[in-house]
Amino acid sequence: MNREAPLGVFDSGLGGLTVVRALRAALPHEDIIYLGDTARVPYGTKGPATVLRYALACTRALVDRGVKSIVIACNTVSAVAPDRLRADFDIPVLSVIEPSARAAIRAAGDGRIGVLGTAATIASGAYVRAVCANSTRCEVVGHAAPLLVPLAEEGWLEGEVPTLVVRHYLQPFVGRGIGAVVLGCTHYPLFRPLIEEQVRAMLGPHVPIVDSALATADETRAFLVARDLTTTRKRAGQLEFLVTDEPRAFEAVAQRFLGDTAPKATIIDL
Amino acid sequence: MNREAPLGVFDSGLGGLTVVRALRAALPHEDIIYLGDTARVPYGTKGPATVLRYALACTRALVDRGVKSIVIACNTVSAVAPDRLRADFDIPVLSVIEPSARAAIRAAGDGRIGVLGTAATIASGAYVRAVCANSTRCEVVGHAAPLLVPLAEEGWLEGEVPTLVVRHYLQPFVGRGIGAVVLGCTHYPLFRPLIEEQVRAMLGPHVPIVDSALATADETRAFLVARDLTTTRKRAGQLEFLVTDEPRAFEAVAQRFLGDTAPKATIIDL
Numbered sequence: 451m452n453r454e455a456p457l458g459v460f461d462s463g464l465g466g467l468t469v470v471r472a473l474r475a476a477l478p479h480e481d482i483i484y485l486g487d488t489a490r491v492p493y494g495t496k497g498p499a500t501v502l503r504y505a506l507a508c509t510r511a512l513v514d515r516g517v518k519s520i521v522i523a524c525n526t527v528s529a530v531a532p533d534r535l536r537a538d539f540d541i542p543v544l545s546v547i548e549p550s551a552r553a554a555i556r557a558a559g560d561g562r563i564g565v566l567g568t569a570a571t572i573a574s575g576a577y578v579r580a581v582c583a584n585s586t587r588c589e590v591v592g593h594a595a596p597l598l599v600p601l602a603e604e605g606w607l608e609g610e611v612p613t614l615v616v617r618h619y620l621q622p623f624v625g626r627g628i629g630a631v632v633l634g635c636t637h638y639p640l641f642r643p644l645i646e647e648q649v650r651a652m653l654g655p656h657v658p659i660v661d662s663a664l665a666t667a668d669e670t671r672a673f674l675v676a677r678d679l680t681t682t683r684k685r686a687g688q689l690e691f692l693v694t695d696e697p698r699a700f701e702a703v704a705q706r707f708l709g710d711t712a713p714k715a716t717i718i719d720l
Numbered sequence: 721m722n723r724e725a726p727l728g729v730f731d732s733g734l735g736g737l738t739v740v741r742a743l744r745a746a747l748p749h750e751d752i753i754y755l756g757d758t759a760r761v762p763y764g765t766k767g768p769a770t771v772l773r774y775a776l777a778c779t780r781a782l783v784d785r786g787v788k789s790i791v792i793a794c795n796t797v798s799a800v801a802p803d804r805l806r807a808d809f810d811i812p813v814l815s816v817i818e819p820s821a822r823a824a825i826r827a828a829g830d831g832r833i834g835v836l837g838t839a840a841t842i843a844s845g846a847y848v849r850a851v852c853a854n855s856t857r858c859e860v861v862g863h864a865a866p867l868l869v870p871l872a873e874e875g876w877l878e879g880e881v882p883t884l885v886v887r888h889y890l891q892p893f894v895g896r897g898i899g900a901v902v903l904g905c906t907h908y909p910l911f912r913p914l915i916e917e918q919v920r921a922m923l924g925p926h927v928p929i930v931d932s933a934l935a936t937a938d939e940t941r942a943f944l945v946a947r948d949l950t951t952t953r954k955r956a957g958q959l960e961f962l963v964t965d966e967p968r969a970f971e972a973v974a975q976r977f978l979g980d981t982a983p984k985a986t987i988i989d990l
Binding site: 491496497499500597615698 | 759761766873874881884888964965966
């Protein structure tokens with residue numbers, strides 16, 4: 451594996467840019483190619499066979515561009531596809547769920563782990579499996595929060611409607627002894643201030659939030675360092691964006707997710 | 721054209737089932753093949769070239785199954801694809817926008833026509849063009865109402881959140897002299913009671929709602945009768961459902977849209 455090659459990061463759409471943002475903070479010298487499958491977004495409402503088919507196509511496109519490692523910046527894909535991607539491609543594949551589960555176990559103490567995710571992520575049971583594989587103690591309570599994805603994509607991040615929607619999705623956690631809440635979808639960090647406020651109000655003042663984007667960036671850095679796969683360059687890493695739908699409104703929305711000016715995106719066909 | 725052949729109806733997902741429901745009331749003896757492109761839903765947030773590509777694939781799948789006519793049960797597809805579908809396929813293609821525009825002109829009297837639709841439908845200007853082609857008088861005010869699609873697909877049809885969302889989207893129509901409101905997306909009729917209530921409260925007691933599903937069914941019946949394309953059979957028409965994502969939760973959601981028990985769906989690859 452060429453340590454100077456870029457990292458390949460993909461997601462169903464733009465949510466994975468929260469992972470790119472965290473990766474750039476953790477690994478500022480790495481080049482990144484980001485692929486957003488914006489023509490077929492969202493994945494989280496779809497079935498596992500369909501999600502796997504799309505994940506294979508995204509990974510193939512990035513591998514063909516010579517990336518040194520794949521970061522799946524999507525909880526839904528991480529819930530159904532990593533084993534198959536590792537079997538089919540001769541390249542390291544990092545998912546968001548394993549790092550998030552480990553961070554949640556550390557954060558939850560004696561409490562249960564509450565996971566908010568897409569319908570597909572919750573239905574897969576992937577968080578329950580990842581927590582059980584890393585701890586003998588923690589219990590997981592998962593709930594689907596599907597409306598947060600379109601709200602984030604529309605940029606409707608504050609006010610009465612997002613507040614009511616967040617409260618609606620946190621309600622099943624009330625009185626369940628939740629010790630940490632996992633934002634188990636890469637769109638959800640956009641609602642972090644609102645979710646923190648409502649978690650404090652509804653679940654108690656000291657329940658930490660686990661952000662799957664940050665947890666994944668931390669483990670990706672540790673992984674690259676351990677394998678001597680970090681770049682030796684000292685310049686700022688470059689970003690390249692690929693999308694499958696027309697890049698029209700891409701720049702504006704990407705900026706919201708990335709917290710920074712986004713470069714132009716190139717459309718590709720999968 | 722064989723008058724005993726089924727009608728082919730397609731949509732990005734399940735919203736078009738409101739058109740199927742209206743077609744079955746207007747044409748109870750016709751067989752219908754419905755194709756929902758559930759693996760790539762929604763179309764309304766995507767660009768015109770992507771939507772056209774998907775529309776061509778859906779139409780090809782229905783034409784290959786021997787349908788006598790295509791009904792585009794999706795405003796977004798109707799906004800960008802009918803001319804190209806008519807050019808590429810030797811079969812009548814009916815859209816939802818032309819019938820809805822004509823119904824809106826009749827309903828609006830001296831008032832402006834307010835259109836709620838997806839981002840793609842509103843951005844296309846298709847309602848403005850269709851109204852101008854059919855009237856020298858009416859003005860069109862269009863606003864995107866994107867959150868109503870995921871709310872409908874989740875079945876979150878009443879209560880505080882849908883009410884606030886509907887009010888948010890009707891707000892730009894207040895004080896604009898609106899004479900009729902078009903539900904310019906086949907998902908929106910699911911919110912009809914709520915939208916009627918809020919239109920009464922916000923725009924006045926006598927502003928009619930134009931349902932693109934009902935307008936399309938009426939014109940489809942008139943079209944088939946005028947061309948001698950109605951079936952001569954007198955038994956109840958049969959329904960066949962094709963989807964592109966796994967049919968998992970299809971039956972439950974289809975029932976909500978169809979107002980009736982839905983048959984099993986078959987998965988196809990486009």
